[in-house]
Amino acid sequence: MTNRLENRFAAVTGAASGNGRAIAEKLLQEGAKVAAIDLNKDALDKVFGDHDDVLRIEANVTDEASLHDGFGIVKREFGRLDALVNNAGIVKFGTFENLSKDEWDQVFAVNSTGPFLVSREARELLNVDQGDHTRSIVNITSVEAHIVISSSGHPQxxxxxxxGALLQLTRALAVEGAATGIRVNAVAPGYIETPFTAEALKDDSVKNWLLERTPLGRIGKPEDVANGVAFLSSEEASWITGTTLFIDGGWTVY
Ligand SMILES: NC(=O)c1ccc[n+]([C@@H]2O[C@H](COP(=O)([O-])OP(=O)(O)OC[C@H]3O[C@@H](n4cnc5c(N)ncnc54)[C@H](O)[C@@H]3O)[C@@H](O)[C@H]2O)c1
Known part of the structure; x- marks a missing residue:
């Protein structure tokens, strides 16, 4: 499928690596111009430096001032947004007994508060009424918003x-956004091969356990996630809001 996002403008956070990079690349393939937002400007330059349809924006999703500056560039260059993807996220492992408040706050700041701050900053640009099409926010949650895989040896x-907070933010924003034609959905990936999971996947016992536990019998790829995001960001999903698309090889039904 191509050109579903012709003449559309999109923003993707955490776009320099893994799922975010694949999502930005897929939205570009579909015809969108993309604001690629990440903490890591060097990686953004390396990945998208040659691409005319990409705005490379260094911003921290936990920092209001940095987001205000970043979306100021999007406003100046694009004037509006049709699709926003809240993808930036971090993972930390640790047992409940040893979990510090600082680490708890750090994970919440990026994974939950970040999408709230980004969506609030992007709201004005998403609200530019296009008449003929809806606008979309996709939040990248995880199967771990629904189930707990601590049995993998990674309590988190x-x-x-x-x-879980991001899942419920998705549902609440779907209700808020509906009146102005903004759809808000979640994509919940299972285990995907990205730098985020590279360390765990080096361990054959973890990899084999995952493969045995996944009905479709393979580890997910960032492109699997990107394909779902492109669909939800397109007009093919114009009557879909407040829902979660699981992209997990069947993990959560097993
Ligand atoms: N990889 C998986 O198996 C998996 C599974 C379920 C959900 N997810 C979710 O997918 C998303 C992306 O994960 P990934 O595997 O591609 O990770 P990744 O580590 O490969 O990439 C994350 C990107 O986000 C950026 N980033 C981190 N903190 C940021 C901040 N404060 N502001 C701006 N950018 C920031 C990083 O610089 C990096 O480029 C995350 O939300 C993650 O929770 C991943």
Whole structure:
């Protein structure tokens, strides 16, 4: 499928790596111009430096001033947004007994508060009425917003809780946005091969356990996530809001 996002403007956070990079690349393939937002400007330059349809924006999703400056560039260059993807996220592992408040706050700041701050900053640009099409926000949650995989040997209650908060932010914003034609959905990936999971996947026992536990019998790719995001960001999904698309090879039904 191509050109579903012709003449559309999109913004993707955490676009320099993994899922975010694949999402930005897919939206470009579909014809959109993309604001690629990330903390890591060097990586953005390396990945998108040659691309005329990409605005490379260094911003921290936890920092209001940095987001205000970043979206100021989007406003000046694009004038509006049709699609926003809240993808930036971090993972930390640790047991409940040893979990510090600082680490809890850090995970919530990026995974839960970040999408709120970004969506609030992007609201004005998403609200430029296009008449003929809806606008879309997609939040990248996780299967871990719904189930707890601590049996993998990676206890991460703060990650679980932060993604649960993002799930409910998605549903609340879907209700808020509906009146002005802004749809808000979540994509919940299972285990995807990205730098985020590279360390865990080096361990064959973890990899084999994941493969045995996944009905479709393979680890996910960032492109699997990107394909779902492109659909939800397009007019093919014009009557879909407040829902979650699981992209997990069947993990959550097993
Ligand atoms: N990889 C998986 O298996 C998996 C599974 C479920 C959900 N997810 C979610 O997918 C999203 C992306 O994960 P990934 O695997 O591609 O990770 P990744 O580490 O490869 O990429 C994350 C990107 O986000 C950027 N980033 C981090 N903090 C930021 C901040 N404060 N402001 C701006 N940018 C920031 C990083 O610089 C990096 O480029 C995350 O929300 C993650 O929770 C990943």
């Amino acid at each position: 209650i703060h990650y679980n809780a932060s993604k």
